[in-house]
Amino acid sequence: xxxxxxxxxxxxxxxxxxxxxxxxxxxxxxxxxxxxxxxxxxxxxxxxxxxxxxxxxxxxxxxxxxxxxxxxxxxxxxxxxxxxxxxxxxxxxxxxxxxxxxxxxxxxxxxxxxx
Amino acid sequence: xxxxxxxxxxxxxxxxxxxxxxxxxxxxxxxxxxxxxxxxxxxxxxxxxxxxxxxxxxxxxxxxxxxxxxxxxxxxxxxxxxxxxxxxxxxxxxxxxxxxxxxxxxxxxxx
Numbered sequence: 001x002x003x004x005x006x007x008x009x010x011x012x013x014x015x016x017x018x019x020x021x022x023x024x025x026x027x028x029x030x031x032x033x034x035x036x037x038x039x040x041x042x043x044x045x046x047x048x049x050x051x052x053x054x055x056x057x058x059x060x061x062x063x064x065x066x067x068x069x070x071x072x073x074x075x076x077x078x079x080x081x082x083x084x085x086x087x088x089x090x091x092x093x094x095x096x097x098x099x100x101x102x103x104x105x106x107x108x109x110x111x112x113x114x115x
Numbered sequence: 116x117x118x119x120x121x122x123x124x125x126x127x128x129x130x131x132x133x134x135x136x137x138x139x140x141x142x143x144x145x146x147x148x149x150x151x152x153x154x155x156x157x158x159x160x161x162x163x164x165x166x167x168x169x170x171x172x173x174x175x176x177x178x179x180x181x182x183x184x185x186x187x188x189x190x191x192x193x194x195x196x197x198x199x200x201x202x203x204x205x206x207x208x209x210x211x212x213x214x215x216x217x218x219x220x221x222x223x224x225x226x
Contacts, residue, residue: 042119042202042216043158056211090157103148104214106157 003027004107006091012113019078021110023091031094032074033104034058034066036087043090049074081114088112117141117210119217121203126223127193135188135201135220143208149177149188150202152219158202161188190222198224 004025013019023032034046045058047066055066063085067075078085088111092104118140127133139147146165150158164170164179164186176189188201200219207215 040123040218042218043204043214044216045213048213058213103160103163106159108157109155 002108004091004093004105006089006107006110008110009108010111012115013081014115015082017081017114019081019112021076021089021091021112023074023076023107025072025091025093025105025107027093027105028071029093029095029105030071032068033092033094034064034074034076035090035092036060036085037090037109038087046076046089078112078114081112083114086112086114117205117207117215119203119205119215121201121217121220123218124221124223126225127190129193129195129224129226131193132189132191133193133222135190135203135222137186137188137203137217139184139186139203139205139215139217141184141205141207141209141215143210144181144184145206145208145212147177147179147186148204148206148214149175149186150204151199152202153199161201193224195224195226198222 007022030051033048035043049055049068065077090109091107094102094104120138149161152158162177169178174191179186200221202219203217204214
């Protein structure tokens with residue numbers, strides 16, 4: 001079973017619709033992240049959470065909101081989707097300590113298309 | 116400001132060696148990561164450098180020079196399955212220890 005799962009894997013929606021992307025993890029990590037990936041650009045951080053009570057905006061949070069329902073679950077919402085939010089969205093997790101590598105583990109991604 | 120540069124695309128031959136470079140500018144360097152990403156799939160961790168020097172892990176090695184703001188990923192004995200994008204990312208203290216990502220280098224392996 002995958003350690004980090006995302007649902008849905010693909011979604012096509014229309015401009016103005018509300019969309020929720022969900023992420024669950026069984027790694028027991030405290031930290032969770034939402035990124036988007038666009039062709040020719042690096043991964044860009046949307047929001048991140050250090051624990052259930054700690055949510056932080058990333059580089060491109062406008063137009064997005066998040067909810068950390070439990071240590072294992074972190075959801076991303078687009079309140080009113082627009083075409084330039086068409087992208088590949090990744091959820092990731094990492095362990096708590098800063099002093100070591102603490103690589104991030106990624107989910108399989110959600111391909112979102114906004115028409 | 117913060118910036119990470121990598122070549123957009125490279126081509127190499129099966130069985131050969133390839134070096135993928137990454138240069139960075141950050142205010143609070145706190146480690147550099149390399150990830151591999153096959154088309155349409157999730158990035159997967161390859162290596163981590165925080166001190167100057169070479170880290171070797173099987174066919175893959177990663178080098179860091181903090182004074183030059185430079186890293187490279189060395190792939191030896193290339194296999195067709197190494198065709199993928201290679202992402203360089205820097206952890207930055209001034210960004211709450213979040214990762215700043217390069218756009219990735221697409222590596223094409225030819226027989």
